[in-house]
Amino acid sequence: MSRNCCLLLSFFLSSSFITHAQEIVITSEKVSEHVYMITGQGGNIGVFVNEDALLIIDSQFGRLTPLILEEINSISSKPMKTLLNTHHHGDHTGGNENIVNKGASVFAHKNARVRLLKSIDDNTKSSKKALPILTFSTELNLYFDTTQVLIFHPETAHTDGDAIIYFVEENVLHTGDVFFNSRYPYIDLDSGGSVIGAKKAIEHMLMLINAETQTIPGHGKRATKTDLEKTLAMYNTCISRIENEINRGATQEDVSQNRALTEDLDGEFYTEGAFISPEKWRRTIYLSLTSEKN
Secondary structure (H helix, E strand, O other): OOHHHHHHHHHHHHHHHHHHHHHOOOEEEEOOOOEEEEEOOOOOEEEEEOOOOEEEEOOOOHHHHHHHHHHHHHHOOOOEEEEEOOOOOHHHHOOHHHHHOOOOEEEEEHHHHHHHHHHHHHOOOOOHHHOOOEEEOOEEEEEOOOOEEEEEOOOOOOOOOOOEEEEOOOOEEEEEEEEEOOOOOOOOHHHOOOHHHHHHHHHHHHHHOOOOOEEEEEEOOOEOHHHHHHHHHHHHHHHHHHHHHHHOOOOHHHHHHOHHHOHHHHHHHOOOOOOOOHHHHHHHHHHHHHHHHO
């Protein structure tokens, strides 16, 4: 390819990239007195406005940072001090370095840091400024004048490095990708995720919250306790059905292609084009259950 062609291709890709980013709409909604939810492309962001600074939960994609910062500034002009990552996936951490450059420090579970470090090592253009400077194993508490922030780790759920955040006095829960609202969830088995672990994490969250709790899911609209209960019921139904199929000797392909196993749930948890299709969900459950039995 000639140099001119290379330059033209580079310009075209850059222009497409910028245009695509400009098409993304970043919006926010007030969830409680001091907590906001920002949606755009990627995982839902949480913003906690404390007495002198902002605590941010997740950062979506790096290319969207200018739009996200504009939305955050519309909420509060206070400085960003803390960035909590719910796990390591790029749609939740891609903007880390940009937020760090604004003065924030990154906190996350220790396994999330390990996986972020590996992704940075695999990409020589990435910077270690995106890494958490503080990690925790099981539980972490942050205290502000207005509220306590409880951060806890389910042993295995969406990944092996998840963090769930509960603003105690605000009665707001941010689940990260441990909970997808009204969607079949993505369980990253290659990153230590577990279907049974995710189900247990939802059970744990339901014990923590009440009917008035406002929940920011990893993906989807703001949720209530009822939404979490519906998702737990879906887990129990799907796991029970597929366990029965496994005990009958069904193969992975048998289960993934058996639409009858989830068809009564598909209308509530799947819309055309969603990331996790019913077939992918059935296959994930099969792989997770069979690996845990071995």
